[in-house]
Amino acid sequence: MFAWFRRRYLDLLGSIYIYNEHRGYTSIDRVLDAARVRSADDPTFIAAIEKHRADERKHYLMFKRWFELQGKMPLEVGRTCGHIDRFVEIIFHRTIDDLDTDAIIASDDAFEKLCRVISLTEQRGYRQVDILLRHPLVTGDKVLMKIFRIIEKDEPSHWAPYEGWLEAHGKRGPKWWERAIDTFIHSELLFLKLPMLFLNPFVKRRVDWADAHDSAQRLASPLPAGI
Template sequence: MKKLLERFYDVLASIYIYNEYTGYKELENLLAAICEKYPQEKEFIAAVEKHTDDERVHYRMFRDYFEKAGKMPFTVTATYGYIDLFIKIIFRKPIEDLDKVEILNNDHLFYKLCRLIMMTEFRGMKQVDQLLANPLIKKNQALVKIFKIIKRDEPSHCYPYQYWLEKRKHHLPGFQEKFTDLWIHYSILLIKFPILFLNFRLGRMSDFYA
C-alpha cells in the first residue's frame, strides 16, 4: 500500500514538473517576443517576467522534491502537458511550432494566446485547491508545502493577460476555450493519469529537464 501511495505521489509530481518546465520555457520565449514588439509596455513586461520567474521556481520546487527523495521523475510526454494540449487544440499545431513573433504580429492570435494562458492559470488554481483538500495529499507534507506556494502565486498570473485583453476591449475566454479546458482536464485526470499510474513499465528520466 505504501508503495502504491509513493507511486501516486511520484506520478503526480512527474506530471507537475513537466508542466512547470514547459510553462516557464514557453514564457521565456514569449517574454523575449513581447520585449521586442512592445518595449514601451513596461508594466506588462514586468508582470510577464514575474510570471516566468514564478513558474521557474515552481519547476525548481518539484526538482528539489525528487532530489531530496533520491529519485527521478517518471518520463512524461506532451500528452500530459495541459498547455501542450491546449495549444494543439486551439492553434492546431504542436507547441514547438508555435511562432511567438508571428503571434505577436497578429492581434487576433495574441488575444487567443492571452486567453489560453488565462485559462491555464484558472485551471491551475482550481487544481491546486482540489489537491490541497485531498486526504492523500494531506499526508505528504512536502507536497502540501509546494502546493501552498503554487496556490499563493497562481492568482497573480492571470492578471497581465486579463489586463491586456480588457485594455483592448477584447473578450475574455469564451465557450470554446472553457469546453477545451474541461476536456483536457478530465481526460488527464480520469484517463491519462490512471494509465500512467498503472503502467508499471513506465521508466524514469535519466536527467532533469533543466
C-alpha cells in the same frame, strides 16, 4: 498496499507537475519575446510576465528538490500530460515548439488567443491546487504541502496580466467553447491518462533533469527556504 498506492500516486503527480512547470516557464520565454516587441511601451505588462516566468521556474525547482530529497528522478511523461501543450495544439493546430513567434508578434489575433489560453490554463492550475491541498493522499507529505501552498499564493498573479491585456485592448474574454476545451483537457488527464500511467509498470524514469537543456541565461531563479 495503501502505502504503495500513495507512493505511486504522488510519484505520478510530482512527475506531471514538474513537466508542466518546466514546460510553463520555457513556453513563457516565447510570450516574453513577443510582449517585448508588441508592448515595448508597457513595462508593467512585461514585468508581470517576467514574474510569471520566474515563478514557474521556482515551482519547477521546488518539485525538483522534492524528488532529490527522495533520491529518485521523475517518471517520463511527455506533452500528452501537458495542459498548455494540449491547449496550444488544439487552438493553434501546432505544438508549442512549432509556434511562430514572429507570427504572434505580427498578429493581434494570435497574441489574443495566446493570452486567453494562458489565462485559462493558470486558472485551472489554481483550482487544481485548491483540491490537492485537501487531498488525503497529499496532506501527509509536508514538503509537497508547502510547495502547493506557495503555488496557491503565486497563481492569481499569473493570469492577471493576460486578462488585463485583453481588457485594455478591448479584446473578448474566453468563450464557452474555450472553457469547454480547458475542461476536456483536464478531464482527459484525470480520467484517462493518469489511470493509464498509474497502471503501466513500464513507465521509465528520466535519466536527466529537464532544465539540463535550458540555455544558461534562462536558469536563474531562487528556491524558497525550507524546500
